[in-house]
Amino acid sequence: MAYEDMRQPIESGCPDGFQYMHPVMRKNFGLWKFHEHPKPGVLRHVAHSGDEIWTVKAGTQRILDVYSLRKLTEIGEKYGDGYVRFTIRSNIEYMVSDAAKVDPLITALTDAGFIVGGTGNSVAMISHTQGWLHCDIPGTDASGVVKAMMDELVDEFQNCNMPNRVHITTSCCQINCGGQGDIAINVQHTKPPRINHDLVANVCERPSVVARCPVAAIRPAMVNGKASLEVDEKKCICCGACFPPCPPMQINDPEHTKLAIWVGGNHSNARSKPTFQKLVASGIPNNPPRWPEATALVKRILKEYKEGAKDWERINDWIERIGWPRFFEVTGLPFTKYHIDNWRGARNSLNASTHIRF
Amino acid sequence: MAAKKMYDTPMLDELEKGPWPSFISGFKRLRDDHPDERINEMASSLLGQLEHSYETRKGYWKGGTVSVFGYGGGIIPRFSEVGDAFPASREFHTLRVQPPAGNYYTTDMLNQLGDSWEKHGSGLVTFHGQTGNIMFIGTTTNGTQHFFDEINEYGWDLGGAGPCVRTAMSCVGSARCEQSCANEHGIQRWLVNNFTDDVHRPALPYKFKFKVSGCPNDCVNAIERADFAVIGTWRDDMKVDQEEVKNFVKAKGREYVIDNVVTRCPTQALSLKDDDTLEVDNHNCVRCMHCLNVMNKALSPGDDRGITLLIGGKRTLKIGDLMGTVIVPFMKLESEEDYERLVEIAEETIDFFAENALEHERTGEMIERIGLVNFLEGIGIEVDPHMVNNPRQSSYVRTDGWDEEAEKWFARKAEEAAG
Numbered sequence: 001m002a003y004e005d006m007r008q009p010i011e012s013g014c015p016d017g018f019q020y021m022h023p024v025m026r027k028n029f030g031l032w033k034f035h036e037h038p039k040p041g042v043l044r045h046v047a048h049s050g051d052e053i054w055t056v057k058a059g060t061q062r063i064l065d066v067y068s069l070r071k072l073t074e075i076g077e078k079y080g081d082g083y084v085r086f087t088i089r090s091n092i093e094y095m096v097s098d099a100a101k102v103d104p105l106i107t108a109l110t111d112a113g114f115i116v117g118g119t120g121n122s123v124a125m126i127s128h129t130q131g132w133l134h135c136d137i138p139g140t141d142a143s144g145v146v147k148a149m150m151d152e153l154v155d156e157f158q159n160c161n162m163p164n165r166v167h168i169t170t171s172c173c174q175i176n177c178g179g180q181g182d183i184a185i186n187v188q189h190t191k192p193p194r195i196n197h198d199l200v201a202n203v204c205e206r207p208s209v210v211a212r213c214p215v216a217a218i219r220p221a222m223v224n225g226k227a228s229l230e231v232d233e234k235k236c237i238c239c240g241a242c243f244p245p246c247p248p249m250q251i252n253d254p255e256h257t258k259l260a261i262w263v264g265g266n267h268s269n270a271r272s273k274p275t276f277q278k279l280v281a282s283g284i285p286n287n288p289p290r291w292p293e294a295t296a297l298v299k300r301i302l303k304e305y306k307e308g309a310k311d312w313e314r315i316n317d318w319i320e321r322i323g324w325p326r327f328f329e330v331t332g333l334p335f336t337k338y339h340i341d342n343w344r345g346a347r348n349s350l351n352a353s354t355h356i357r358f
Numbered sequence: 359m360a361a362k363k364m365y366d367t368p369m370l371d372e373l374e375k376g377p378w379p380s381f382i383s384g385f386k387r388l389r390d391d392h393p394d395e396r397i398n399e400m401a402s403s404l405l406g407q408l409e410h411s412y413e414t415r416k417g418y419w420k421g422g423t424v425s426v427f428g429y430g431g432g433i434i435p436r437f438s439e440v441g442d443a444f445p446a447s448r449e450f451h452t453l454r455v456q457p458p459a460g461n462y463y464t465t466d467m468l469n470q471l472g473d474s475w476e477k478h479g480s481g482l483v484t485f486h487g488q489t490g491n492i493m494f495i496g497t498t499t500n501g502t503q504h505f506f507d508e509i510n511e512y513g514w515d516l517g518g519a520g521p522c523v524r525t526a527m528s529c530v531g532s533a534r535c536e537q538s539c540a541n542e543h544g545i546q547r548w549l550v551n552n553f554t555d556d557v558h559r560p561a562l563p564y565k566f567k568f569k570v571s572g573c574p575n576d577c578v579n580a581i582e583r584a585d586f587a588v589i590g591t592w593r594d595d596m597k598v599d600q601e602e603v604k605n606f607v608k609a610k611g612r613e614y615v616i617d618n619v620v621t622r623c624p625t626q627a628l629s630l631k632d633d634d635t636l637e638v639d640n641h642n643c644v645r646c647m648h649c650l651n652v653m654n655k656a657l658s659p660g661d662d663r664g665i666t667l668l669i670g671g672k673r674t675l676k677i678g679d680l681m682g683t684v685i686v687p688f689m690k691l692e693s694e695e696d697y698e699r700l701v702e703i704a705e706e707t708i709d710f711f712a713e714n715a716l717e718h719e720r721t722g723e724m725i726e727r728i729g730l731v732n733f734l735e736g737i738g739i740e741v742d743p744h745m746v747n748n749p750r751q752s753s754y755v756r757t758d759g760w761d762e763e764a765e766k767w768f769a770r771k772a773e774e775a776a777g
C-alpha cells in the first residue's frame with residue numbers, strides 16, 4: 001500500500017471506563033459505605049445512598065478462545081446486567097444491582113464450566129505470564145503450570161477459608177514478570193548459557209549483552225576466528241539476563257532449567273510494610289505436562305499455613321511470627337547454603353542479635 | 359479444500375483433565391469448530407508447536423520488528439523458529455491494547471472486540487496480561503494492521519511495549535470500593551494519556567510504568583511493580599462508627615477484636631475501651647488499612663483525602679527487586695491544578711529518567727546508582743523525613759552545606775505554618 005493510503009492512528013490512549021460501567025456504580029462513584037462477603041464468589045457492596053451492587057466472581061482459563069469469551073458475555077447478558085470487569089488475576093466479575101440475579105448467575109457460570117470463587121480469604125487465581133505459548137525467552141510454560149495447579153487448588157479457590165488471601169504467581173524466566181506473591185513458582189536456571197558462537201556476531205549487539213550481565217561475567221572474545229562472547233562460568237549466576245538481547249546465549253535447558261518456590265511476597269501495606277518473597281525451595285523439576293512436584297510443594301506449604309496461621313495473617317505475617325527455622329521445620333523443606341543471601345544488602349537479612357526461638 | 363493439518367497432542371491432552379477450565383480445550387474448539395478455515399489452521403498449528411515445546415521443554419518463538427503504521431511499539435512480534443513444521447502459526451504476533459481504566463467492559467463491547475479479532479486474528483485473547491494490556495494473541499503482520507485499524511476506529515488504542523511509557527493500571531477503586539481515597543481511573547488517564555507519544559514511540563532508556571491504587575491495600579501492586587506508584591490515602595482522623603464497633607464486638611467477642619484488630623496494629627494506635635468502643639490514636643496511625651479491612655462497616659478513611667507518591671518499584675532485572683520509595687508523602691488531588699501538578703511531577707521524572715538513566719536501567723536502579731537526593735534535586739522536590747525509615751547511619755558524608763540546608767528547612771516550615 002502506498003504511504004499516503006495508510007491510515008493514521010487515532011492516539012486515543014486509555015479509554016474512559018465510565019462508559020462501560022454499571023449505572024449503579026457510576027451513580028455511586030466514590031460513595032461506597034461498606035461491603036460484605038455473603039458467600040464464596042459473591043460480594044455485596046452498599047453505598048451511602050443505600051444502593052447495592054452485587055458481584056459474582058469466576059475463574060477462567062485466562063487465555064480465552066472466542067467461544068469461551070462469547071459464553072462469558074452470553075451469561076452476562078442473560079443472567080447479569082451486561083456489565084463485567086476483569087480483575088488483575090484474570091477473573092471475570094459480573095456486577096448486578098438485583099440480589100435475585102446472583103444465584104442464577106452462579107448456576108449458569110458453573111454449568112458452563114467456570115469456577116465461582118476467588119473472593120475473601122481464598123487462594124486466588126494464579127497470576128501468570130506467557131511461557132512456551134508466546135514468550136521468546138521462557139524456561140517453562142505458564143498456562144499449563146497454572147491449569148495443573150488450579151485443578152488441585154480449586155477447593156481453596158471456591159471455599160475461601162484460608163487465614164487470609166493467598167496470591168500465587170508464576171514466572172517462566174528469572175526476570176520474573178509474574179510479580180510478587182505469597183507463593184511464587186519461578187524458573188531457576190542452574191547452568192551457564194551455552195553459546196552458539198556461529199550466530200553471536202550476526203544476532204547480538206555485543207556491548208549491550210556485556211552490559212546486561214549483573215555480575216560482569218561476559219566479555220567479548222574471538223572464537224574460531226569469529227567475533228563472539230565468552231562467559232566466566234565461575235562468576236556466572238545463571239540468571240539468563242543475557243539471553244533476551246542475545247538468543248545465541250542459550251540459557252534454557254530441558255534438564256537444568258528448574259523451578260524454585262518463593263514465599264512471603266505481599267504487596268499490601270496492611271500490618272507490615274510491603275514485603276518481597278524469599279526463596280524456600282529450588283531444584284524442582286520442570287516437568288510438563290502437569291508439573292506434579294511443584295504442585296505438591298505448594299500444597300504442602302498451603303497446608304501448614306492454613307493450620308498454623310492466625311486469622312488475617314498473610315504468609316509473610318505467619319512466618320514473621322513463627323520464625324524461619326520453624327517454617328522449614330513444619331514444611332520439612334531443607335535449609336541450604338543457597339538460602340543465605342549474598343546479593344546487594346545481604347547483611348540486612350542476617351540475624352545480628354540473640355533473638356532466637358527454641 | 360485441503361484438510362487442515364492435524365498434530366497429535368498427547369501431552370497437552372493431559373491439560374484437558376481436571377475441574378479448572380482448560381485453555382487447551384479452547385484451542386481445540388477453534389481448531390475443530392470455528393467456521394473460518396484460517397483460524398482452524400492457526401489453532402492446529404499452534405497446538406502442534408506447543409506440544410513440541412512440552413516434549414522438548416523449550417520455547418520456539420523469537421522476536422522481531424512489527425508495528426502498525428505511525429507507531430513504533432504496541433505489538434509483541436513472534437516468529438516461529440519451527441515454522442516449517444507448524445506453518446500456519448509461523449507469524450503469531452500479539453497486540454497489546456490498553457483497557458479502559460478500571461478494566462470495565464460491557465458484554466456488547468467484548469462481543470464487538472471478539473468479532474473484530476475473529477476477522478483478523480487467531481481468536482485467542484487474554485484480559486489482561488501482566489502489564490495490564492488486553493492481549494490479542496496471534497496474528498500475522500498484516501493482521502496486526504487491519505485489526506488495529508478496525509478497533510482504533512471504535513475507541514481502542516495500543517499499549518506500550520519496549521523502552522517506553524507502558525500501559526497503566528488502576529484498581530477497581532471508587533467505582534465499587536469503600537476504601538478508595540482517590541479517583542484512580544481519573545488519575546490513570548490523566549497520567550498515561552499525557553504521554554501517548556511516549557507510549558507509542560519507544561525512546562526511553564527502558565520501560566516506565568504508572569500504577570494507581572485507591573488505598574494502601576495497593577491492589578494493583580503499584581509499590582512493587584511501578585516506576586510511578588500513586589496510592590490514595592487520607593490525613594485527617596479515620597471515621598469510627600462506634601455503634602458498628604459495638605456490633606462487631608458483640609458478634610465476634612472481645613478476645614477476637616483484641617487479638618485480630620487491636621494487637622495487629624503496627625503502631626499500637628488502637629485501644630478497645632471497657633464500654634466496647636474503639637479509640638484511635640490518629641497521629642500514630644500509619645494508614646496500613648488492617649483495622650479498616652477487618653472492621654469494614656465500623657471504620658472508614660477520613661475526609662481529607664489525597665495521594666502518596668512512590669517512585670522506583672520494579673522486578674528482578676538487573677540489580678534485584680526494588681520497592682518504590684516515597685517522593686511525595688501527601689498531596690491533594692481535587693482541583694485541575696492539583697492534577698496538573700501530578701502530571702508535572704511525572705513529566706519531570708520521565709525527563710530526568712530519559713536524560714540520566716543508563717540504557718536498560720529502570721528508575722529505581724537509576725536512583726540506587728545516583729542516590730535519592732540527586733534525583734530529588736533533579737526533579738525539584740524537597741527532602742522530607744517521610745522519605746526514609748531512619749536517617750543516615752554512616753558518618754562518611756561531607757556536610758559543609760549544613761547551615762544553609764537547615765535554614766531551608768526552617769523557612770519551609772515557616773511557610774507551611776503561614777499556610
Ligand code: SF4
Nearest residue numbers: 213236237239240242
Ligand atoms: S546467565 Fe546471567 S550471569 Fe551468566 S553470563 Fe548471562 S547474564 Fe551473566
Ligand code: SF4
Nearest residue numbers: 623643644646647649
Ligand atoms: S489503619 Fe493500620 S495503622 Fe491505622 S489504626 Fe488501623 S491498624 Fe493501626
